[in-house]
Amino acid sequence: MRVALFVTCVNDALYPQTGIAVVRLLERLGVAVDFPAAQSCCGQPLYNTGYRHETEPLLLRTAAAFAGHAYVVTPSGSCAAMIREHYPRIGRKAEREGRGTDLADAATSLAPRVYELTEFLVDVLGVTDVGAYFPHTVTYHPSCHGLRGLGLGDRPRRLLAAVKGLDLVELSGAQECCGFGGTFAVKNPDVSAAMGTDKIASAAGTGAEVLCAADNSCLAHLGGLLRRADSPLRTLHLAEILASTEEEPPT
Amino acid sequence: MTRTDLGMPAFPEAAREAVRDGVLRANLRHATHTIRDKRARAVAELADWDRLRAAGKAVKDHTLRHLDRHLLRLEAAVTAAGGTVHWAVDADEANRIVTELVRATGEREVVKVKSMATQEIGLNEALEAAGIAAYETDLAELIVQLGRDRPSHILVPAIHRNRAEIRDIFRAEMGRWGRPAPDALGDDPRELAEAARLHLREKFLRAKVAVSGANFMVAETGTMVVLESEGNGRMCLTLPETLISVVGIEKVVPTFRDLEIFLQTLPRSSTAERMNPYTTMWTGLGPSRGADGDGPSAFHLVLLDNGRTDTLADETGRQALRCIRCSACLNVCPVYERAGGHAYGSVYPGPIGAVLSPQLRGTGSAIDASLPYASTLCGACYDVCPVAIDIPEILVHLRERVAQGGPVTRHGIRVRIRPAHGHTAERAAVRAARLLLDRPGALRAGERLLARARRLTPRRLPGPGRAWTDTRELPSVPAESFRDWWTRERGTPQ
Ligand code: SF4
Numbered sequence: 001m002r003v004a005l006f007v008t009c010v011n012d013a014l015y016p017q018t019g020i021a022v023v024r025l026l027e028r029l030g031v032a033v034d035f036p037a038a039q040s041c042c043g044q045p046l047y048n049t050g051y052r053h054e055t056e057p058l059l060l061r062t063a064a065a066f067a068g069h070a071y072v073v074t075p076s077g078s079c080a081a082m083i084r085e086h087y088p089r090i091g092r093k094a095e096r097e098g099r100g101t102d103l104a105d106a107a108t109s110l111a112p113r114v115y116e117l118t119e120f121l122v123d124v125l126g127v128t129d130v131g132a133y134f135p136h137t138v139t140y141h142p143s144c145h146g147l148r149g150l151g152l153g154d155r156p157r158r159l160l161a162a163v164k165g166l167d168l169v170e171l172s173g174a175q176e177c178c179g180f181g182g183t184f185a186v187k188n189p190d191v192s193a194a195m196g197t198d199k200i201a202s203a204a205g206t207g208a209e210v211l212c213a214a215d216n217s218c219l220a221h222l223g224g225l226l227r228r229a230d231s232p233l234r235t236l237h238l239a240e241i242l243a244s245t246e247e248e249p250p251t
Numbered sequence: 252m253t254r255t256d257l258g259m260p261a262f263p264e265a266a267r268e269a270v271r272d273g274v275l276r277a278n279l280r281h282a283t284h285t286i287r288d289k290r291a292r293a294v295a296e297l298a299d300w301d302r303l304r305a306a307g308k309a310v311k312d313h314t315l316r317h318l319d320r321h322l323l324r325l326e327a328a329v330t331a332a333g334g335t336v337h338w339a340v341d342a343d344e345a346n347r348i349v350t351e352l353v354r355a356t357g358e359r360e361v362v363k364v365k366s367m368a369t370q371e372i373g374l375n376e377a378l379e380a381a382g383i384a385a386y387e388t389d390l391a392e393l394i395v396q397l398g399r400d401r402p403s404h405i406l407v408p409a410i411h412r413n414r415a416e417i418r419d420i421f422r423a424e425m426g427r428w429g430r431p432a433p434d435a436l437g438d439d440p441r442e443l444a445e446a447a448r449l450h451l452r453e454k455f456l457r458a459k460v461a462v463s464g465a466n467f468m469v470a471e472t473g474t475m476v477v478l479e480s481e482g483n484g485r486m487c488l489t490l491p492e493t494l495i496s497v498v499g500i501e502k503v504v505p506t507f508r509d510l511e512i513f514l515q516t517l518p519r520s521s522t523a524e525r526m527n528p529y530t531t532m533w534t535g536l537g538p539s540r541g542a543d544g545d546g547p548s549a550f551h552l553v554l555l556d557n558g559r560t561d562t563l564a565d566e567t568g569r570q571a572l573r574c575i576r577c578s579a580c581l582n583v584c585p586v587y588e589r590a591g592g593h594a595y596g597s598v599y600p601g602p603i604g605a606v607l608s609p610q611l612r613g614t615g616s617a618i619d620a621s622l623p624y625a626s627t628l629c630g631a632c633y634d635v636c637p638v639a640i641d642i643p644e645i646l647v648h649l650r651e652r653v654a655q656g657g658p659v660t661r662h663g664i665r666v667r668i669r670p671a672h673g674h675t676a677e678r679a680a681v682r683a684a685r686l687l688l689d690r691p692g693a694l695r696a697g698e699r700l701l702a703r704a705r706r707l708t709p710r711r712l713p714g715p716g717r718a719w720t721d722t723r724e725l726p727s728v729p730a731e732s733f734r735d736w737w738t739r740e741r742g743t744p745q
Contacts (some may be wrong), residue, residue, distance in 0.1 A: 010255070011733060012732075012733040013728075015726075015727065016733035017573070018367040019733035019736075019737075020733065020736060024351075035734075035741070035744045039691070040690075040694055042691065043685075045684075046684070046685060047647065048628060048650070049650060049654065049681065050623070050647065050650030050651040050655060051654060051681045051685075053653065057689050061689055064430065096566075130666055132430065136375050144629035148634055167540075175631075176629075181626070182628070183624075184558075184624065184626065185717035186715060186716075186719055187624045187718075188263045189719070190270045191589045191590050193721075194589045195586075195589060195627075196277075196722075209286055211449050221731030223724070223726065224722075224723030224725065225390050225722065227724040231494065
């Protein structure tokens with residue numbers, strides 16, 4: 001099986017180790033990975049801030065970059081939700097505005113081929129035990145767009161629970177948003193920080209060593225708060241835990 | 252609400268104070284979490300919740316699509332049953348109509364049933380200016396009124412107050428309005444409720460005019476429906492001689508049968524009850540026409556537009572008109588929980604307020620232009636909404652209106668509005684970002700530049716970046732982007 005990796009702009013620029021982990025993990029599971037170089041940003045930050053028209057070229061670019069790939073896998077619930085939920089919406093709006101069907105066609109062609117990493121593992125590959133080893137106490141924060149947008153359900157937690165050596169502890173109030181929210185984090189910094197502070201307090205209260213999520217943008221916010229507070233709790237993307245083995249622990 | 256609230260600071264500034272108020276945060280956290288958990292249990296009891304939700308959405312959508320027809324049918328039915336229907340295009344007209352109606356009775360005071368529509372139009376203030384005293388009779392509204400406060404929640408307007416604060420308000424203020432609170436009043440909920448009961452009883456027995464809203468209006472029969480928990484509403488609706496109801500035009504449902512859905516979904520969503528203790532329904536003056544002294548002898552229905560028809564013209568935004576004001580979205584909203592209701596600068600706070608106020612009032616003021624951004628788009632509101640309003644979708648749609656401008660309907664006329672103030676720099680930055688992101692070559696060059704300067708990454712950023720670094724560290728910049736790693740390891744990507 002062959003997949004195209006949509007690494008996302010945030011991971012490309014700031015969290016390459018997450019992208020590398022996805023490549024290692026998928027290859028370990030016998031999946032060949034391509035990295036189409038024409039990919040960039042899905043446009044979510046622009047779209048969610050109110051710039052639909054600026055998002056449109058990025059929609060077309062993303063759709064073109066992944067044309068011909070039957071499976072597009074991404075380690076971000078919110079970017080997957082952007083493509084699956086919002087791209088078709090952008091296409092429909094453009095059509096209604098009498099601007100042709102290019103956007104709608106691109107969106108409907110790409111959307112069903114995009115999988116968030118845990119969906120791909122559980123639904124397509126049919127695995128929950130990915131052969132990982134991670135001897136640490138971990139608590140999992142389900143990011144909102146994965147949880148409510150994509151309906152990832154217990155997939156991430158099932159994958160974590162099957163990791164050898166990993167002790168999964170429940171995060172109280174797990175379903176509550178961490179307060180990142182894209183540009184919300186800077187447009188409403190006080191509320192954003194208050195939400196994040198409550199989230200890291202719950203995470204610290206579990207006694208876990210690692211706070212895990214399937215979206216690095218949430219972890220940038222939570223990790224930033226944790227490091228400012230000099231907390232020993234560290235953040236790690238789910239892919240890095242699933243990629244880790246006895247021989248190759250996460251960096 | 253309109254006049255006072257429009258001078259409000261934008262949401263982020265208003266929220267800042269609330270976030271720092273420890274007592275308020277604790278009150279809100281406790282109250283919202285309690286009701287949110289209870290709601291989840293009450294909803295989980297119904298195996299067909301999803302279908303009820305879909306049915307509620309469908310009935311409301313159908314009604315809104317043919318709103319004109321249903322309203323005319325309602326008018327005919329109410330009139331046939333002995334009521335009088337008035338049409339108010341905006342808040343001023345509605346206030347004028349109600350003031351005139353009260354004046355005509357010769358009365359100088361009215362009792363009020365809890366109603367969002369009358370708060371929306373600022374009716375109490377308008378009546379006061381005309382020398383008419385309006386007494387709120389809902390317990391929480393009474394607390395807000397006595398405390399000269401503003402409501403901060405749709406269902407529990409005094410949610411920001413705790414018991415001790417309520418006791419203090421009762422002790423200090425009740426005497427100025429009527430029967431004073433007992434000197435030894437404690438903060439036990441039963442004691443507080445009893446003090447309110449005695450205070451209000453006096454008002455009920457004296458009042459000749461009542462003003463209410465309605466949760467639903469049935470077009471086919473002309474029946475008004477009010478759901479409540481305390482029974483105070485029932486007193487107001489039955490004891491006075493004249494009853495005036497001010498109701499938003501979107502509250503109409505076509506048939507009596509449609510109530511079956513909402514009488515299940517509304518109580519479970521709002522108070523987490525299987526059924527609310529009091530449901531009062533009346534049709535005009537009823538068959539007795541008030542002749543035997545049973546119930547009011549005059550009924551006036553004031554149908555309120557106040558921006559609703561304009562909202563209805565917007566394909567994405569119109570779904571906000573499905574709202575049945577249950578307040579479930581407030582109770583699950585993490586932003587509401589921290590910012591409190593007052594920060595929303597409207598009688599409609601929380602997620603529904605963030606999509607309703609900028610539509611009903613327009614996005615011209617600082618507060619209204621900031622409301623669409625008062626959300627992380629986490630989607631918890633959409634999940635609980637009993638009529639499936641996709642609030643995040645409307646928020647993004649309204650952000651577009653604020654940031655880019657675009658077509659809106661104002662007073663029935665389609666116009667193009669300009670972007671709101673203060674978005675020029677953002678627009679330029681977004682455009683620059685898009686140009687960069689649309690050129691992977693340039694993006695790679697940018698990433699390399701960043702990587703080379705990574706040791707220089709400051710702990711605190713100047714300008715708008717401060718909003719991040721005031722409370723959070725920046726992510727550390729890696730030595731190599733993923734793209735460069737791939738090229739180094741795997742050769743040039745296809
Ligand atoms: S938007 Fe939905 S959840 Fe919120 S108050 Fe209205 S009906 Fe209730």
